[in-house]
Amino acid sequence: MTVRRPRIGLLVALVATLALLCCGGSVSAVLLGAFGTDKEDLSLFTSGCGTGGPLDPEGKLPKIRPYGATQMKNAAIIINVGATLKMPPRAWVVAVATAMQESRLTNLGYLGDRNDHDSLGLFQQRPSSGWGTPAQVTDPTYAATKFYEKLKTIDGWETMALTEAAQRVQISAYPQAYAKHELLATQIVNVLADGAANAVGNSLAMVCASAADIAASGWTNPYAVKVDAKYKWSVGSGFRIPTRPDHHGVDLIAGFNTPVRSVASGVVSRVLCDETFSGAIDCDREGWPGKGGCGWFVEIRHAGNIMTRYCHLIKRPDLKAGQRVVAGQTIALTGSSGNSSGSHLHFEVHLNNDTSSSSAVDPVRFMAERGAPLTGSQ
Template sequence: MTNRVISVIVATVMGVTICCVGGLVGLSGTATACVPQTTATPTASTDTAGRYDTEQRGHVATIVQVGANKKVPGRGMVIAVATAIQESVLRNLGDLGAANDHDSLGLFQQRPSQGWGTPQQVMDPRYAAGEFYDKLLTIDGWQQMPLTQAAQAVQRSAYPNAYAKWEPDATALVADTAAVLGVEIPGGFGMCTSASGWVKPVDAPLNSGFRTDSRPGHDGVDLGAGRGTPIRAAASGIVIKVRCNAYNADGSPRSCDIDGNLSTPGCGWYAEILHPDKTVTRYCHMLQRPAVSVGEEVVAGQIIGLVGNSGHSSGPHLHLETHTGQPATEANAVDPVAFFAARGVDLRSVRTL
């Protein structure tokens, strides 16, 4: 796939009973109602839609309508729109002669020579969107993938990491367009965003609390999600740590790519995000290396990893910590239940999708 990008200035936008030990080994407001799932707009500039012209927003409407007709989940619509922004900036590009990248055409820069259809077909936005969705839906586990990975699996771009930066705009555009069209997004966006821009990282029961009498050293809470469940960034911010933190009983380093146990100290694969209010969230015991990198900007609801059982853990779950500053330490750890409640998210509730 091509990377012909017209420059546009945009703003950044199973529950099982388990236990773990909070903290690492060897490493140093008013609550608001949750926005309904079908209209959730993760943290994005409020004028996102206004920064795209009538032609561009018309193409978003086509992508959303085709997705709704095919009953594609909201996540798929966001992936499709983000891909179209990256590939064509939502312009239905024809043959640009010498400036063309091979025979790439249309909103998604699909190539007739690669089996996407005839030139006339791929220049039809409805056809092109339908072909994109049809390919996306054949990819096993696409809903659990980071956006850039799912888009790349469809597009096979020479710039596979370029799609993710458009996720905030794409999410806002899909939500805004669906509201204008009166289209119900199948499955919503897979999350519920508070008015202050925070989400519950996994929709799972709260199995263990913060520094309880039986576990006074537990510096977070445990959410009993099943293995492989996507973990979402609780709010926008910058990734400040991605590490493996696991040790054998004798103190020697242990791989985080294998299951831990109660004799294995450490947080396993984990990531930390620094948020604009200078707070930090920590996500422990991931299945594999997190899907984000240090220095990467993330938005609320972005998939940052998968629930696993690495480190000091007796079963798959997310150990979630909240800290009032950085570096995140035992001294500045606070109860995530109260922390999230102040931001409009109830960690104790579980939605039924």
């Protein structure tokens, strides 16, 4: 595996110029959010993969709203401690997200009547529970070190959802609270550590994530098809291209029965047969252009109120609404059900857990920003 930097502009151009397959639409609903507005600063994403190393906490650090200079310094300390301990960049994301929830990246002292028992510091670690003395747990370097040391003792933390890994360390009264910080924690790690959330490995050997890898961001590619020692498939119709403005996802073309993977940890929200043809609804056979609908499809909700949709599956996936899945888990097989002219996966990304077409964003851009570019050759 060689170190490569994602070429987002090239990927977008590639997908925008290819239109090979037909595939179905989605249900209409109210617009709850938009992509590319003032609320999401895309300049925060970097094209590196951590090879430049974390920034010096004592140097000039970039700012990320709503965090100020002192908070960003604390985030940089957390990341640098992780690098020093040779923890993989996924651990840095987990640690930063945890400190965001526990203290808003602020080194908390004694809070008086508002204090949660004797919780102190970036991670609200309790001296009475054995984390260290008050002076120690309010030292950001010490506090981060103790967090990583506890994280290392948790078997399988690398493949857990972030909120589960954080909860195993913190044992919080609000175990699901960490999830909402994952996307911004990913941005912070990318900005302060040369795109390390796009990488795998550790501070000694870090490379861009391949198609089969789960990047430190917690995201991966929906395919991991190995051909001639490389991961290959072709990219068909792109997101809302001029000739197909109502195409709200991207087509990833692979043969029948190719495993489809969840691109991040999450919870299955829907497993349905969707066809708009006026005749009998039948997703258990190949569709055709004009039949309408996604055929067999799955929707999964992820941290940050992100929803992903996987369409034209060959048969009903063996999943149930409410079932938890992890990044990289096989959830279905490719097919050509519904409005389709050949075997492929139609893949969509939606904001705000909104199932409508109006909430869809460009999957190519979205996935590249998370270190899991939708390219057929890694």
